[in-house]
Amino acid sequence: MDPRATSRASRVLAVEPVLPAHRHEQGEIAAELALLLTEPGPRRQLLHRLHANAGVRTRHLALPLAEYADLARRPDAFDAAGAVFADVGLDLAERAVKGALASAGLAPADVDVLLFTTVTGVAAPSLDALLVDRVGLRRDVVRWPGFGLGCVAGAAGIARLEDHLVGHPGQVGLLVSVELCSLTLQRSDTSVANLVASGLFGDGATAVVVAGAERAGDRPGWAVLDHVSRLLPDSTDALGFQAGSRGLRIVLSAGLPDVLHRHVGGDVAAFLAGRGEDRGVDRWAVHPGGPKVLDAVADALALPADALDVSREVLADVGNLSSSAVLHVLARTPAVVGERTLLLGVGPGVSTETVLLERV
Incomplete structure (x- = not known):
């Protein structure tokens, strides 16, 4: 850029x-x-x-x-x-x-x-x-x-x-x-x-x-280059909470990884292509929603075997922290000037948020 x-x-x-x-x-x-x-x-x-x-x-x-x-x-x-x-x-x-x-x-x-x-x-x-x-x-x-x-x-x-x-x-x-x-x-x-x-x-x-x-100014950090929000079709019952008299009851479908596998690859490719650049992604900070979620995203994006190692390390060390989880991944992501990191969140909806960052 x-x-x-x-x-x-x-x-x-x-x-x-x-x-x-x-x-x-x-x-x-x-x-x-x-x-x-x-x-x-x-x-x-x-x-x-x-x-x-x-x-x-x-x-x-x-x-x-x-x-x-x-x-x-x-x-x-x-x-x-x-x-x-x-x-x-x-x-x-x-x-x-x-x-x-x-x-x-x-x-x-x-x-x-x-x-x-x-x-x-x-x-x-x-x-x-x-x-x-x-x-x-x-x-x-x-x-x-x-x-x-x-x-x-x-x-x-x-x-x-x-x-x-x-x-x-x-x-x-x-x-x-x-x-x-x-x-x-x-x-x-x-x-x-x-x-x-x-x-x-x-x-x-x-x-x-x-x-x-x-x-x-000239402070070091990650420049926020672009971002996009997506609601994936036919997935509203795959993930979330139901409120009841005793609190929040988890909704977690076994089909969630399949939903992500069907849509994430095309969505991310369209997001990157829409920027009109040939420049790729150097690092991936993906929400550590669980082993099957990470496997589905890695497969959908055709990533190298070690591309999501930081996400898997966060999952192993602290578990899935909901909205904080992908931020813990970002905190552990190496900050190499000039490298680009794609931050990918996944949540109820099923929704995704893709944020492209560049270390400056």
């Missing part, structure tokens, strides 16, 4: 992933949840197989592992989970924001717009409002709290900030993702989807600082 064009692009200046303190091995989590979710017999054996095949070695949880049984048995489990989300989520968000701003060399007062996303906690005011006083953001900061994009929201959040900053190139945007997936665990649900989710999802948060072209 013409250097003059990258100088006019909004720029990701910092990505700060954070995790709660309670880290457990996958086998330890499986042993505890097997007692909570299943009776001895085939269903418990299935849970252990699903956990073993999830591609996850360790996960970080909002609560000590032993406390989930007490939480799940409470008659007010949804209310109690909401209180934990507000407490733990705000602490994680504060850590992430302070770390991201420090890395970008900016102060809280520099932030003009704050985009907050989650799909694992419901509250009004949302955590971003509480974050203003916690970290010292300006009281006139423009807030965009969002719920429902789910796993795609990490990539989509960067794209929406870029949309805003194109018209406000002297401003600074802040994306904050907080996902405490463990708090959505449903004790009464022994469906395959819930058992899969119990072995796949972890807890974490991320803050991303994005500056408009004028404000970014």
Whole structure:
């Protein structure tokens, strides 16, 4: 790309992933949840197989592992989970924001717009409002709290900030993702989807600082070259949550990898071709939705065997963190000046968000 064009692009200046303190091995989590979710017999054996095949070695949880049984048995489990989300989520968000701003060399007062996303906690005011006083953001900061994009929201959040900053190139945007997936665990649900989710999802948060072209100046970062949103056809029942009296019940279809395999290859090829360039992609930061999701995307894009290694490492180390997961992948992606990274989020809808970045 013409250097003059990258100088006019909004720029990701910092990505700060954070995790709660309670880290457990996958086998330890499986042993505890097997007692909570299943009776001895085939269903418990299935849970252990699903956990073993999830591609996850360790996960970080909002609560000590032993406390989930007490939480799940409470008659007010949804209310109690909401209180934990507000407490733990705000602490994680504060850590992430302070770390991201420090890395970008900016102060809280520099932030003009704050985009907050989650799909694992419901509250009004949302955590971003509480974050203003916690970290010292300006009281006139423009807030965009969002719920429902789910796993795609990490990539989509960067794209929406870029949309805003194109018209406000002297401003600074802040994306904050907080996902405490463990708090959505449903004790009464022994469906395959819930058992899969119990072995796949972890807890974490991320803050991303994005500056408009004028404000970014010559600071190093990822220039946001282009992005596109897609809703895949005939897939609305493949992924998401259903809200009920005891909280958020996972919807996770076994057909999700097939949906992605059918559409992602053509969509990404059309996106890149539409830019009118011959320049390819050097690195791929793909949402670590699970081994089958990554396999489907890699096959659809005809990627080399090692192209999604960073995504698989994140999945193994922390699990699927919903909207924060792809941002944790981006944080681990090598920052080599001149290289291009394609950021791909996948979420309910089924929706995808494709963001092309270039390190400058």
